[in-house]
Amino acid sequence: MSVSSNKPSKSGRKAKGDGHLRRAEILDAAKTIFTRTGYEGTTIRKIAEEVGVSSTALYMHFRDKDEILIEICSQAMAGLFTEASDASPSAPVTAKGDAMLRARRVMDAYIRFGLDNANAYRLVFCAPKIDQALAERTYRRFQAVAADIASERGLRHADETLAARFLWSGCHGLVSLSLGEPVGGWSQAQALQPAMIDSLLQGVLAS
Known part of the structure; x- marks a missing residue:
């Protein structure tokens, strides 16, 4: 059974990985951004950049930053x-x-x-x-x-x-x-x- 690599692609984006692992990555990145910039300064784009995925990919896991915070x-x-x-x-x-x-x-x-x-x-x-x-x-x-x-x-x-x-x-x-x-x-x-x-x-x- 093949396993997708989580290493960043040549475009700088991470390859598609396990859903649970990706959610954990998003949450870890969000904690960093929320702490660094506060609620108002945190955006989906910033979180996605911290993870190394597109905003569109992040929306596949969370509706918005409020759902991430919750x-x-x-x-x-x-x-x-x-x-x-x-x-x-x-x-x-x-x-x-x-x-x-x-x-x-x-x-x-x-x-x-x-x-x-x-x-x-x-x-x-x-x-x-x-x-x-x-x-x-x-x-x-x-x-x-x-x-x-x-x-x-x-x-x-x-x-x-x-x-x-x-x-x-x-x-x-x-x-x-x-x-x-x-x-x-x-x-x-x-x-x-x-x-x-x-x-x-x-x-x-x-x-």
């Missing part, structure tokens, strides 16, 4: 949830404080993801075109954390919606300010992280 966001979000899930113990609650421990680990994973993957985080949460489904999945993760705490602590009248927004806002705020460096950048964010998480969780217990 796909990048979805992948970045999947990585965030994977890390958060890996940080959460799978065992059921066995002692008082387990829910708080799980909450700390999920919040820690969220913040570390943002600090360690600045470009992906900006694309997910700071770009002007964000799929609402991404925000909804993130909110549901924090709502589950709040519900876990309320169940363990017997907080029957806890407002899980408010608690979820409170926790997410705190984590997002620390990451966003750190990426912009008004709080001293990455190293200072790491120093602030434990105290920030403690304060947020105490706020949930007091609400």
